[in-house]
Amino acid sequence: MFGRKASRYYDYFDGKEDVPFFRRLMLRLGGPVLDLGCGTGTIALDLAGAGLEVVGVDSSPYMLDIAREKRDKLPPRSRERVRFFEGDMQSFPWEKQFASALLARNSFACLLSTQEQLRCLSHVRNLLAVGGKIVLDLIPPHGEMLQGGVSVGRSVVLDGDIRLLRTVHTRCDLNSQLCRQTIIYQCYQGGVLSEQVLEEVCTSLLFPREVLLLLRQTGFAAEEIYGDTGGGQFSAASRRMIVVAGKE
Numbered sequence: 001m002f003g004r005k006a007s008r009y010y011d012y013f014d015g016k017e018d019v020p021f022f023r024r025l026m027l028r029l030g031g032p033v034l035d036l037g038c039g040t041g042t043i044a045l046d047l048a049g050a051g052l053e054v055v056g057v058d059s060s061p062y063m064l065d066i067a068r069e070k071r072d073k074l075p076p077r078s079r080e081r082v083r084f085f086e087g088d089m090q091s092f093p094w095e096k097q098f099a100s101a102l103l104a105r106n107s108f109a110c111l112l113s114t115q116e117q118l119r120c121l122s123h124v125r126n127l128l129a130v131g132g133k134i135v136l137d138l139i140p141p142h143g144e145m146l147q148g149g150v151s152v153g154r155s156v157v158l159d160g161d162i163r164l165l166r167t168v169h170t171r172c173d174l175n176s177q178l179c180r181q182t183i184i185y186q187c188y189q190g191g192v193l194s195e196q197v198l199e200e201v202c203t204s205l206l207f208p209r210e211v212l213l214l215l216r217q218t219g220f221a222a223e224e225i226y227g228d229t230g231g232g233q234f235s236a237a238s239r240r241m242i243v244v245a246g247k248e
């Protein structure tokens with residue numbers, strides 16, 4: 001998952017609409033912030049630009065390479081506020097405590113078993129200071145997703161006659177509660193296919209009540225639940241479930 005070539009294409013299809021929401025939220029919850037599954041660092045870098053100290057952790061060295069390249073382009077003061085480390089969100093070691101932890105854009109769903117999910121939440125709890133908050137941003141299972149199928153995304157013009165297309169094949173299995181996606185990136189130069197990259201991604205299908213139980217089981221109390229990044233209330237029709245939970 002999140003290999004070398006696919007990581008290079010990730011940001012082209014990764015909308016930025018949710019960035020201001022997370023900036024407002026994390027500024028309110030305070031830093032230092034632990035960004036787990038930080039990927040290419042889009043949110044971590046924005047938070048650093050807004051004045052927060054951020055530690056970003058990801059298991060993919062390729063996603064982190066891009067995060068570090070983007071960090072190197074920041075003004076020095078912002079650059080110094082953000083650091084990136086390769087590690088596992090279930091066991092990342094850190095001596096100081098964080099005021100808040102963020103698992104944005106379904107990162108937490110990359111943990112495929114209940115045991116891994118509980119281990120991660122317990123670990124985050126230990127890394128949070130008294131009164132610390134965790135933010136879990138998840139994609140709740142919905143009819144269209146469970147049905148599966150093929151979605152062809154918009155194509156992105158990279159440079160002059162270079163065009164990039166992303167196609168996603170989705171299969172969900174309710175027995176294992178897993179969603180498997182094959183993501184195909186196709187790069188065309190002057191209308192001719194010049195590169196094709198396949199990425200297999202597997203995520204957990206996490207149902208809302210299950211998420212709240214996982215949090216409760218690991219010593220967190222849900223305090224706010226949003227259904228979108230406009231701050232709307234969560235409902236069965238929501239395509240995001242963003243839970244802010246406090247360490248009990």
Ligand SMILES: C[S@@+](CC[C@H](N)C(=O)[O-])C[C@H]1O[C@@H](n2cnc3c(N)ncnc32)[C@H](O)[C@@H]1O
Pocket residue numbers: 001002014036037038039040041042043057058059060063087088089090103104105106107110111
């Ligand atoms: C869907 S991406 C989200 C990236 C990022 N949060 C963002 O805002 O774009 C999930 C990320 O979680 C990372 N990841 C998956 N399993 C992980 C684990 N056990 N520990 C740390 N990172 C992990 C992947 O490498 C990937 O970069």
